[in-house]
Every structure is written in structure tokens, then in C-alpha cells.
Amino acid sequence: MNIEQKKDGKALVLALAGRLDTVTAPELEAALNDALAGVEELTFDFEKLDYISSAGLRVLLSAQKTMNRQGSMKVIHANEMILEIFEVTGFADILTVE
């Protein structure tokens, strides 16, 4: 998985590419631990993300909890498979998906 970060003031965009799974979720978790301080607007751009498993969802959930305290979070450009996983797990109701 590749993680591209774009920061503009208190807004952070994380563009993910590849697979967010058992192996790569810890990489995202580590990146978020380093990057979320002071961020008030977090965007996950999933345009190039092919696959997500529960391991990735847990990291998103943890980020959502942090951002509930600091500001807001949204997911954009998720593909059909990822949207389906959001739907069946109830994440579609927890996350802001655009």
C-alpha cells in the first residue's frame, strides 16, 4: 500500500493506493499516529484503494474517534467493493462517505 499525504494548514488529505489489509493496516495506523496532531479536517481519498478488510476498518474507526474530538473526517472516492464493506458492517452509518 502507498500512502500519500497532503497537508494544507489544519486540513490533511491521505491518498491510499493498493490494499488496506492485515499487513498494511499497521502502516496506516503508524502514519496516522504521526500525522493527526493539530489536524481538524481529515480526508481519506480512496480513489486508488482496491481492497479493504476489517483490519483497515479498525484503523478508520480509531481515526474517526480521534477526529470526533478534533474536528471532522470523511472518505471520498471509495470503490464499489469498499462501499459494500462499509454497508454490510454498518460503517456507512459511522463514517462520512462522499
Added chain:
Amino acid sequence: MSMIRIEHLRKEYPNATPLEDVCVEINKGDVISVIGPSGTGKSTLLRCLNRLEDPTSGKIFVDGEEITDPKCKMNLVRRKMGMVFQSFNLFDNLTVVENIMSAPVHLLKMPKQQAHEEALTLLDRVGLRDKAENFPSELSGGQKQRVAIARAIAMKPEILLFDEPTSALDPTMVGEVLSVIRSLAEEGMTMMIVTHEMKFARDVSNRVFYMDDGGIYEDGTPEQIFEHPEKERTRRFIKRLKTLEFEIADAEPDYPALLRALEQFGKSAMLSAQALRRTILVFEEIVMQGVLPKLRETQNGFPIRVSIEHSDADGSIAVSAVYGGARFDPLTDGDSLSATIAKKLAKRTDFAFDGENRIIAVI
């Protein structure tokens, strides 16, 4: 009543042993379809039965007479046993009716007039009376095979052996040949048919031999063999399964290597991108997120034996895992998020514990 009894039949070739130890009885009126992968001795069994091949060892009895005894008069035995070959084996220089008359006239010493009349009656039965005076070269493949069947029954055999009777035919001609074989079955003729036509085997036979592993691996009714096969290889053959099996030996598997194996399997099984993603996801949720963390925590229960099976017959994909340790169902006792994803993506899940944990999810 047993018409044929085979005892410990073995046939070896210099580089293969298709029949290791075949023991079976064939009853009068049995219609037996012989199915199985290539190279499992289906044709060899038939050819040993009418002694076109000499068995390496073992005995075959027909009507109580041992035909594997060197003193046995094979010509008399072969009259009881007609054989229909994949490649028809008609005499090209004889007309259709002469092909059928030949054996009764020469071997049974039947008067020519009677043999001619009976041949025409047989041609009626196979729907080819109007081709009586044609030569085989003027017939289609399906018509040639129907003539070959008429020729085989002209000798009034007690049993008919068919060696892949439709394999050399254009698909449009398979039906006409199968329909002749079907009508013989309905008349009570004892038959053994080596075939790849599964629907035909299911509809026409009262017994099916699934051949594999050096012999008749499973012998049962069509319902048993096609609907509830008891043995693993039969099941895989019938469901046309493509299978990927691997073991996770310890708590730190090489996940990227497993992913590559799964993707390679997806390609060879020609899964759609969506089906492959779902398969990988179900595997990841059940095994990588469910079973593995539990075994890692308890340091017990390895290896995890994983099997992914794709059925060409119904398109289903089954992800299953077998592992040791205490009873642990990842779909009820494991992480609920992983369990939700796996259960939502699967049409059916099942868990059993019989000393080992067994879980299966069918997508």
C-alpha cells in the same frame, strides 16, 4: 444375479499401473456408467473384460466361467460380449448392411438371408434402414456409431461394452447415439459405458463406477455418486473442483506470499475480479483475523490447513480451514467485525468441532 465377477484384477504397463486391485460384481440388467479422470483405467477395464488386453493378474468370471483361464475359448466369450469403440471400427469396404451381417454369417454360421433380414431390423432400431446399402464413408460420425451399435447387437450379446462411444463425435451428433444406447438400457440390456457425458450417466445408469487411484474408487447409484459422493476424489471430480490447499505452520505466516498464491489460483480458476476479492476477504477475515490471532495467543493448534475450492459446476467458492487447539469458532467467538464481513459475504457458513476445529464459508 452376478453375470460378471472380477477378482483382484491388476493391469500393469511398463510405466503405469491403471488397475491395481479391482474387485466387483456386475449383475444381469445392470447399466453401469464408468466415469473418472483421464488415465484412471476406464478403457483398460473394459478391454480386460473382453480380453483385448491381458490382465497382469487377477480373475474374471463371465456366467461362472473364468475367462482369464488360458484354456478358455475367447471366441465363445466374446459372442456374449459386444464392444462399441470410440472410433467405430466399421469395415469401409462393406456396405452398412454387410457390416452388420458379417459376424452372424461368419461366426454364428447364420444363413445370409436370415442375417440380412435381421440386419435390416437392427437398422430400423437405430433409425438407419434407409442407409443399408450405403458405405460407411457416406455416413456422418453419429450414423457410423449407430451402425457400430447395430453390428454389436447383431451377435445377440448378453452384455455390451461401450468405450467412450460419443467422444469422437461432433457435439450435434452425440444425442442420436445416446438415444440409441438409452433405448437399449430400457430394453434391459446389460451394459458398461465409459463416458464423459455426465447427464447421460446420471439419467440412464442404475450404477456408476467412479474410477481413480488404481481402481473403482466409488461404486454407487447415480444419486449417490452425483448428489452425495462419499469419497473426496469423487466429490472433487463431480463438482469439477479446482482446489488450492496450503498450511499456515506458525503464528507469523508470509501473508504477501499467501496473497500471491490466492491471486494465482483466481487466475487459473478464471474467477472474476469481484469473486477473487471476496474470496481473499473471507479468507482474511476468518483465518488471518479470526483463527490466527487466537492460535497465536494460545500458542497452540497449528498448523491451520486451508483449502479454497472453486466448483465449475455451480460457480461456488468454498473457503475452509481446519486447525487444532480448543474449540474456537471465529464467527461466534472471534472478532465481531471480521465475523460480520465473513458472514455477509458468504451464502453459507458452517462450523464443527470433532477434536479439530473445522470451519467452512461458501461464497
